[in-house]
Amino acid sequence: MKLFSNPPPFPCLSFSQAGSSLSFTVNSALPSAPYHGLICHLKRLTFRFLLTSPGYTQTRTPQKLADLFCYFLPRTMAQVNTCLKRVFTIFNILFAIVGGVIIGLALLSQVITNINGGQNVEGRMSGLIVLYVVGIVTMMIAILGAYGAHKESKVCLIIFLVCMVIGSLLMLRTGVPVAITRPQLEGMLEERFRNYLPLDKAEYEVRDMADTLQTQLHCCGMFSYKDWENNIPDSCLCSPAEMEEDKCQTIDYNSYMMQEKSIYTKTCFPIIMHYVLLLVDIVIGIAFALAVLALLGMILSSIMIYQMRYPDRPTILMSVPTIFTTAPPKYQELHNPPPY
Known part of the structure; x- marks a missing residue:
């Protein structure tokens, strides 16, 4: 029939x-x-x-x-291929861990700067806000991608793909200019710090910041103790224990009254420059690492979307x-x- x-x-x-x-x-x-x-x-x-x-x-x-x-x-x-789903899920877990690490670094930086009295450092708050935003957004995108892979939701995966494209462009937009300007950074900072000289005649905020740096870094002056002219502050003075470790030098403080002072031998600018370059290298590394992860996420999500649209x-x-x-x-x- x-x-x-x-x-x-x-x-x-x-x-x-x-x-x-x-x-x-x-x-x-x-x-x-x-x-x-x-x-x-x-x-x-x-x-x-x-x-x-x-x-x-x-x-x-x-x-x-x-x-x-x-x-x-x-x-x-x-x-969607099961193996691809597992790889994509593991990728999003690692991506979420990276976001958590960025948030942790922001918290650690905030605590350290608060302890060391760096609340008034220029650009501190804006830098911390950027770190918090990047970390939170990274974790949210990772959760969205993992959910889209688990549920095989094309909408979630498309949103994830768009976020990866935007994120990779932003990271490259941040990392490439910083990497290009890094060799000229020392000259730019030196020129800026020299505009504050002499330190004893600078504004109160500049003098306070210089005193704090000299106390924490055990240095005197930006480029030389002569940056203070004849008003060398107590933050430049060495302790008796440091004098025995050959970290100090004796200078004639007042030629008329034949006064001498034992001050730190090191200047502050090279030490500041070391930490600045270290921070710049970390920023470049994070930017390019996130760009590579975003590119990998773009590839994986594109393959999954293609398999959903044209299953072979x-x-x-x-x-x-x-x-x-x-x-x-x-x-x-x-x-x-x-x-x-």
């Missing part, structure tokens, strides 16, 4: 009958997500029609097989046997009636 005179022309599903077998042919080259509900609904209507047709009796076998068909359909037509899988042929038996007639002619 032919089940369908005109089978419905669905692009993802076709029917065929061979003997007592009803075959569903699923074209998995098409996106399966929009059609999965349609296939299951059509299956139920088909079996309901068959089981309620005149001349046939219902059996449980077709319905059970139909339920198996609908249960295994999304797994048979899985769109063979056509799936599933057969469900239609087991129906002819119902006995309501009336049957008696050829040999019994005698009365």
